[in-house]
Amino acid sequence: MAATLRDVARLAGVSFRTVSNVVNGYQYVSDATRAKVEAAIAQLGYQPNYSARSLRLGRSNLLGLAVPTLSIGYFGELASEIIDVARNRGYTVLTEQTNSSRERELDAVQGARRQMTDGLLINPLALTSDDATIFETERPVVLLGENVFSHKVDHVTMQNVAATQAGTEYLIGLGHRRIAFIGLADPEGASVGTSVLRTEGYRQGLAAQGIEHDPRLELSAGSWAYEDGVSAVRSLLSAGVGFDAVFAATDVLAMGALHELQASGLDVPRDVSVLGFDDLVEGRYTTPTLSTVDGGRRQIADIAVDMLLSRIESPTSPVAFREVAFSLIERKSTRSRL
Incomplete structure (x- = not known):
């Protein structure tokens, strides 16, 4: 027969209510007591009856x-x-x-x-x-x-503003002064949102280090897809705007940018550093692996x-x-x- 809460209580040497508290995630149970109950649950193979609990509650x-x-x-x-x-x-x-x-x-x-x-x-x-x-x-x-x-x-x-500011200051600390930002907020769009806050963080990072932001280095992100990162880098290169780093508002944009930089014959990170935001699993397997801000x-x-x-x-x-x-x-x- 399947183990019950009372079986767990007997084995652990605690009350039925204590076992119920542990199973239901009640926080005010001592670590020692919780460990005893969890050990008994593991030994007996007890499985909570969530259907019965749902009906009861x-x-x-x-x-x-x-x-x-x-x-x-x-x-x-x-x-x-x-x-x-x-x-x-x-x-x-x-x-x-x-x-x-x-x-x-x-x-x-x-x-x-x-x-x-x-x-x-x-x-x-x-x-x-x-x-x-x-x-x-x-x-x-x-x-x-x-x-x-x-x-x-x-x-x-x-903490979008603070996190993006920290990423910008990290790149400046590496010696970069011409940092392109992909993810510019629409000036006629919403007053809040990810793009607004991350654009603000980027500009604050530059200002904190005494660097005036160059509007030519701020690029919109479109729908925030891979191809938007590609398009942003193409725009920079075709306009002849000098830059030594790219900070993308998402890892997806950063991976698109990374692809286009390499396709254009630039070496990452020797010629241009690339920083993303989100710490997606995929970024651990790009070539080179992607530096990022984990939000x-x-x-x-x-x-x-x-x-x-x-x-x-x-x-x-x-x-x-x-x-x-x-x-x-x-x-x-x-x-x-x-």
Whole structure:
């Protein structure tokens, strides 16, 4: 017969309630007690009955995740990490692509599928802070990304400005002075968002080191695809604008830039250093391997899932806003000119 919670409690020498607290992720259990219970669970091969727990609590143990697309590396890897974190917490994730469509983002928040899930994680691009009230629903929502900010909705995001400034100053510290930036914000577009914040960080990095930004070195990123990185480098080369480094607002753009630089006969990093942003797995296998800024994607997955589960358990607890830590990962696509 399958092991039960009471079997685990007897073997671990603790109460039934203590075992239940460990299984359900209750945080106020001592490390020693948790270790005893987990050892007993492993020895007996106990498997939690999530279906019974869901019926008892009136929950589905399903979480919704809405992202712009899974074909772009960042969102694909973020979705994978959120799915893994949720599975470790006993939840299944229903994932959908919104394709940055306002209609589909609204449907993700307000549509019939919301009745199937206990909560929603969403990274909106078409919706803005003007739409913030739609996220104040009975079923919890945690916002991801930079397009919507509300003091009434839980939110996890990156330190985009600080991280991009740090990347710019890293390149300057290597001796680069003509740093091209791919990812320029549309001057007539939104006042918030990834491109706005990363453009700001790039300019702040230059200013902090006493370097005046040259508008000719700032290039738009189009749809932020590989070919947009290619096009940006082609524009620089055809215009005859001198540059000794490229900082791309995403690894995908950086890999497109890297490809075009090499196709044009330039050596990376001897002639031009290339720095990306996102720390995608693919960047570890380019030639040369891609230096990048890790904005904290893995932390976002951990924190966002835990934040949503906490909101499910405690609907009236204070709203939380978290910016995750970033780090700079130096590989072979950058080198010192000093």
